Amino acid sequence: MLLQIAVGFLYVAGVRAQFDTSIHRQYINCFKFENTDDPDFQIEITNLTSVGSIESCVLACQNQFSMYAGLHDGGRCFCGSSYGRFGPGDCKSRCTQTPSDICGGESAISVYSTDVKVPGPPGSLELVETEMTSLGIRWEPAKTPEDFVTDYHVFVEMLRSFDHKNQKFTSKHLQLSKTATGTRIVGLRPAALYNVSVSAASEHGLGPVISESFWTEIAAPDKPNTPELVSHHGQEHEVEDDNEIHIRFQALTNNVGGPITAYRIVVINETEPAPFYEENLDTWEKAQELGLKYWIAAEISPDWFDTHEEFVVGDQRFYGEYENHGPLPSKYDFHVTVGAVSSFNNVTKITYADVSHDQHADHNIVVFEFHEHNLNHDDESHGHDHGNLRKHSPSPPAIKDNLSSRIVKDTNHNPDHDAEGLDNLTVGLLICIGVCSVILLGIISLYGYLRWTVNRSSGSNGDAQELTLHTPSPSNHEHGGYELGIENEGASGLSGLDLLRESVWQIPRNFLELTHEVVGRGRFGSVIKGIVNSGEGQEAAIVQVVPEKILEKSETKAMIRDIEMVAKYGKHPNIMSLIGLCEERDAIYVVIEEGIMTFKQVLLDNRALVHNPVYVQRNRRISTLDESTLIRYLVEIAQGLERLEMEKIVHRKLCARNIMICNDIAKVGGVGITDYCQPGQDIDMARWRAQENFKSRALSSKSDVWSFGVIMWEAVTLGGTPYPDVKTKDLPTRISRGKRPPQTTNPSESLYQLMLECWQHDLDERPHFTSIVHSLQDLAINPQDHINFGVRPGFEYEHFSNDLELL
Numbered sequence: 001m002l003l004q005i006a007v008g009f010l011y012v013a014g015v016r017a018q019f020d021t022s023i024h025r026q027y028i029n030c031f032k033f034e035n036t037d038d039p040d041f042q043i044e045i046t047n048l049t050s051v052g053s054i055e056s057c058v059l060a061c062q063n064q065f066s067m068y069a070g071l072h073d074g075g076r077c078f079c080g081s082s083y084g085r086f087g088p089g090d091c092k093s094r095c096t097q098t099p100s101d102i103c104g105g106e107s108a109i110s111v112y113s114t115d116v117k118v119p120g121p122p123g124s125l126e127l128v129e130t131e132m133t134s135l136g137i138r139w140e141p142a143k144t145p146e147d148f149v150t151d152y153h154v155f156v157e158m159l160r161s162f163d164h165k166n167q168k169f170t171s172k173h174l175q176l177s178k179t180a181t182g183t184r185i186v187g188l189r190p191a192a193l194y195n196v197s198v199s200a201a202s203e204h205g206l207g208p209v210i211s212e213s214f215w216t217e218i219a220a221p222d223k224p225n226t227p228e229l230v231s232h233h234g235q236e237h238e239v240e241d242d243n244e245i246h247i248r249f250q251a252l253t254n255n256v257g258g259p260i261t262a263y264r265i266v267v268i269n270e271t272e273p274a275p276f277y278e279e280n281l282d283t284w285e286k287a288q289e290l291g292l293k294y295w296i297a298a299e300i301s302p303d304w305f306d307t308h309e310e311f312v313v314g315d316q317r318f319y320g321e322y323e324n325h326g327p328l329p330s331k332y333d334f335h336v337t338v339g340a341v342s343s344f345n346n347v348t349k350i351t352y353a354d355v356s357h358d359q360h361a362d363h364n365i366v367v368f369e370f371h372e373h374n375l376n377h378d379d380e381s382h383g384h385d386h387g388n389l390r391k392h393s394p395s396p397p398a399i400k401d402n403l404s405s406r407i408v409k410d411t412n413h414n415p416d417h418d419a420e421g422l423d424n425l426t427v428g429l430l431i432c433i434g435v436c437s438v439i440l441l442g443i444i445s446l447y448g449y450l451r452w453t454v455n456r457s458s459g460s461n462g463d464a465q466e467l468t469l470h471t472p473s474p475s476n477h478e479h480g481g482y483e484l485g486i487e488n489e490g491a492s493g494l495s496g497l498d499l500l501r502e503s504v505w506q507i508p509r510n511f512l513e514l515t516h517e518v519v520g521r522g523r524f525g526s527v528i529k530g531i532v533n534s535g536e537g538q539e540a541a542i543v544q545v546v547p548e549k550i551l552e553k554s555e556t557k558a559m560i561r562d563i564e565m566v567a568k569y570g571k572h573p574n575i576m577s578l579i580g581l582c583e584e585r586d587a588i589y590v591v592i593e594e595g596i597m598t599f600k601q602v603l604l605d606n607r608a609l610v611h612n613p614v615y616v617q618r619n620r621r622i623s624t625l626d627e628s629t630l631i632r633y634l635v636e637i638a639q640g641l642e643r644l645e646m647e648k649i650v651h652r653k654l655c656a657r658n659i660m661i662c663n664d665i666a667k668v669g670g671v672g673i674t675d676y677c678q679p680g681q682d683i684d685m686a687r688w689r690a691q692e693n694f695k696s697r698a699l700s701s702k703s704d705v706w707s708f709g710v711i712m713w714e715a716v717t718l719g720g721t722p723y724p725d726v727k728t729k730d731l732p733t734r735i736s737r738g739k740r741p742p743q744t745t746n747p748s749e750s751l752y753q754l755m756l757e758c759w760q761h762d763l764d765e766r767p768h769f770t771s772i773v774h775s776l777q778d779l780a781i782n783p784q785d786h787i788n789f790g791v792r793p794g795f796e797y798e799h800f801s802n803d804l805e806l807l
Contacts (some may be wrong), residue, residue: 026058026113030091030102031084033072033109040085041070041078041109051075052096052103058112064143065120065207069112071095071103081148083111117204119149125198125212128182131803132190132217132257138182142200142207149178149200151613156185159213161192163256175613179793183610184800190219191258191344219257221340221351225250230310243327245313249338251305257342258349260302262320264339266352267313268294271332278352284325297324299341500560504567505580507532507591512582514543514589522676524559524590532579532591541579544590544673563590565672569647574640576660576669592674595660595667599633599711602661603719607797616791623718623789630715630787631780633666638776640668641708642769645701652699654707655688656714657681657805682807686731687722691761694732702763708772709758713741716751716787720744720798721805728804744798748786751779 031040043064050056052075061069066079074093089108095101104110123140130136142149154176158169169189176183178200188194194216197209227247252260266281274293287295298311298319313336314326328334339352513531520527522544530543546559566578582589606625608616615624637659644651651658651671658670669675677683690706693699710722722741726734740759743752754775760766767775779786 026115028068028083028111028113030089030104030108030110032086032089033070033104033107034086039078039080040083041068041080043079045077045079048077050097051077053098054095054101054103054112056097058114062114062116065116065118065148067114067116067148069114070109071112072109073106074103076104078109079114083109118202118207119200121208121210122152122198122200123210125196125210127212127214129184130214130217131801132219133188133802134184134186135188135194135196135214135216136182136184137196137198137214139198139210141181148202150203151178151201151617152176152180153199153201153206154183154185155197155199155209156188157195157197158189159193159195161189161256162258163189163192163254165254166256174610177609177613177616180609182796186802188216190216190256191342192216215345218259218342218344218347218349220349221257221260221342222252222255223351224252224263224338224340224353226353227336227338243330244315245328245334245336246310247313247336248310251302252340255340255342258344259342260340261343262299262301262341263304264296264322264341264350264352265298265300265311265313265319265324266294266337266339267297267325267328268335268337269332270335278350283322285323295325296322298322500563500567501581504563504578507580507582507589509582509584512543512589512591520676520678520681522590522673523562524555525587527676529594530589530591539579540594541591542594542676544592544676546588546590547586559673562672562675565649566592566674569643569649569671572640572643573665574636574667575643575671576667576674578673590673593662593667595669596662597660598657599637599659599661599666600656600714600719603656603715603717604800607718609795609797620791621789622791622795622797625718625789626783627787627789628780628783629664631776631783633661634712634715635773635776635780636666637668637711638708638769638773640666641704642773644668644671645704645769648701650699650701651704651707653683653685654704654711655683655685656711656719657683659711680806684728684805684807686728687805689731691732691735691759692763694736700763701769702766705758705766705769705772708769709755710741712747712751712755712758716747717744717798719800721801724799724801724804745792745795746787746789748779748788751786754779 033039033041043061043066045057045060045064048056048060052071054069054071057071057077058069060077061079064079067081068079068083070078070080070083072078075096089105091102091105091108091110093103093105095103102110119142122142125137125139128136128138137154139152152175154172154174156172156174161169169192172185172187174183174185185194185196192215193213195211195213197211199206199209201207227249230246230248249263251263264281268276270293272293276294280290280292281294281296282290282292284295284297287293297313299322300311300319313324313334314328315324316326317324337353339350341348341350343349511533513533515529515531517529518526519529519542524546525544527542527544530541532539532541563578563581569575571577576595577593579591579593582591602625605611606623608622608624612624616622641651641654649671651668653670653675654668658668658675660667660669688707688710690703693703713722714720723731723734723739726739740756747755754772757765757767758772
């Protein structure tokens with residue numbers, strides 16, 4: 001890239017040097033001069049230092065990067081890139097500065113070559129919008145005759161970034177049409193400085209560039225490390241008398257998304273757990289005013305680590321604008337966590353360690369609890385480790401491998417009260433255990449009798465009750481609009497998975513080849529590529545690897561429910577299908593159809609002005625995807641959703657990213673067990689969510705109808721982001737007030753009206769998918785009448801933003 005730019009500079013410099021020695025004798029001929037709306041010579045030079053001089057006019061046109069200079073009526077100077085369209089002229093006027101030379105006539109112009117072969121640079125270059133991985137730029141057209149420019153070229157070079165371990169970046173080169181005045185550069189790194197150069201080109205090569213340097217936006221910092229309780233000489237640090245907490249944590253290294261400018265120490269009073277909202281974090285005084293149980297105790301700079309090894313929570317000092325409130329009171333349970341702060345170019349982003357309120361054993365939180373005891377009392381008499389760190393026993397399996405800490409402070413302890421209290425407590429516990437045992441035995445006996453009665457009446461039909469499907473209700477919307485009756489085991493004692501095995505193909509292990517190429521993460525495990533060998537040959541597949549032994553009962557139910565959902569609609573040409581299950585001792589392999597490419601990516605890749613400007617010039621089209629294929633895709637998607645609606649299955653995550661294009665056929669993905677996401681591609685569904693679902697999570701097929709309307713809009717805009725001008729947090733209010741994706745120049749009135757029907761406020765006014773299929777099939781008869789991808793003056797694609805669409 002740099003070589004191309006350098007060649008452009010050297011070429012123009014060489015041409016300029018040639019002008020200085022041979023400028024005054026490059027006469028071409030005399031031609032008619034007509035002052036029309038479309039003349040040969042489009043620029044008149046009115047500020048010549050020497051009016052009526054051939055040399056002055058040619059030099060002025062060189063500076064305008066015009067190929068030709070023309071002198072008219074004795075000295076008027078014009079510049080242009082073509083000549084002779086109106087035929088030969090009669091040049092008889094003498095030049096006012098050099099009477100021996102001819103400078104055109106009353107209706108004629110004397111034409112000279114300037115020897116310029118390339119256009120001039122664009123007039124200016126500015127940053128329109130910056131995001132973490134993209135830059136939006138705009139420039140003024142090159143100050144040169146319009147028909148001299150064949151296209152524009154944008155070159156991108158990374159100058160620096162905060163990723164100190166990997167400074168390599170592949171230079172980018174974008175080729176755009178001659179009418180382009182801006183573009184969006186994607187695929188960049190967060191918090192990186194890029195040199196962006198724009199050059200106009202002619203058929204002879206690149207012109208000189210105009211260059212500016214722009215920063216991309218910073219990313220959220222990496223998650224900070226776990227605070228640790230300080231240990232001295234192998235012993236855990238004891239709590240001081242003034243109830244201070246001593247912690248240690250390490251600074252982040254090589255935070256690639258931007259500079260770490262500060263660390264925040266956050267204290268959370270968990271004595272009476274309450275919801276925690278990061279946006280409400282403030283000083284201790286403000287927290288007291290608002291009645292909050294958490295506050296920022298300190299904000300320290302990264303340089304702090306140069307002179308300190310530990311931080312003391314509650315030392316009553318100021319760190320930045322925050323008071324480290326102390327002493328911390330006794331008999332309270334405190335969490336201490338850390339936030340990493342990144343501020344750069346007027347943007348601040350903060351990442352806090354995970355905060356949990358229903359468990360102490362959260363891996364990013366250190367927990368401290370203060371009680372009143374006597375530190376000098378003998379440990380053996382009451383069983384406490386004074387001032388020592390002790391770990392909580394993890395309760396639910398969801399917190400395995402998490403780390404938590406606790407310190408205890410004892411004051412004013414009375415051993416006599418302890419012994420008496422211990423005897424009373426023992427007696428009480430024994431009585432309680434006895435009563436509870438009797439009650440529990442009674443319940444078990446009653447349950448056994450009732451179950452025996454039910455099995456006796458149901459006979460052998462008990463097996464069939466386990467996988468019964470029910471119609472949607474408000475209580476089951478979380479699982480796609482249906483409920484699995486998995487709890488009722490049949491008389492045979494088969495588990496839900498045993499019954500499911502009877503309805504899907506059990507793939508022999510030697511029929512399944514695993515590549516171990518991880519493509520994403522599903523709800524129950526990693527997703528890798530695989531190959532299935534069947535009687536019809538080999539078939540590429542996606543395999544979700546489910547480690548069976550670590551699944552909890554609720555997770556097993558959810559997995560069976562998701563598999564059953566896909567098994568229910570069976571094989572459909574427009575829905576991603578379940579191929580089968582393959583089981584080993586420690587894992588279940590859920591094998592599903594492979595999706596080649598998402599519909600979203602297909603749409604973006606067919607933006608011809610971005611990826612194939614030559615195609616645009618030759619075909620006068622803004623899309624390499626034809627209109628008939630696009631409408632066919634929409635019909636196929638609607639047919640897949642029609643099947644789901646018939647089966648009373650609600651999709652819940654319907655967007656173009658969850659539609660797959662397989663062998664030129666559109667298939668609905670993201671249903672049940674087929675749902676997975678690629679690393680870093682978690683979708684924020686807010687821009688596809690029906691207006692009623694911002695207040696209620698009770699989903700229905702009419703919610704999917706709304707989302708499909710947004711997919712149609714994505715399709716006709718070739719991958720545009722819905723509501724790009726609205727922040728995600730403002731979407732519920734704006735949509736409830738009538739905000740809808742706008743009508744663009746691509747779709748017909750009929751197609752956009754179908755979208756509006758899908759976005760009706762009243763659910764009953766929205767069409768069913770059967771009706772949508774029929775409407776789209778009618779439009780598909782004459783697709784060019786309803787989608788127009790022809791080039792239009794001033795056309796720009798609808799804005800696309802990864803940052804707005806992903807979590």
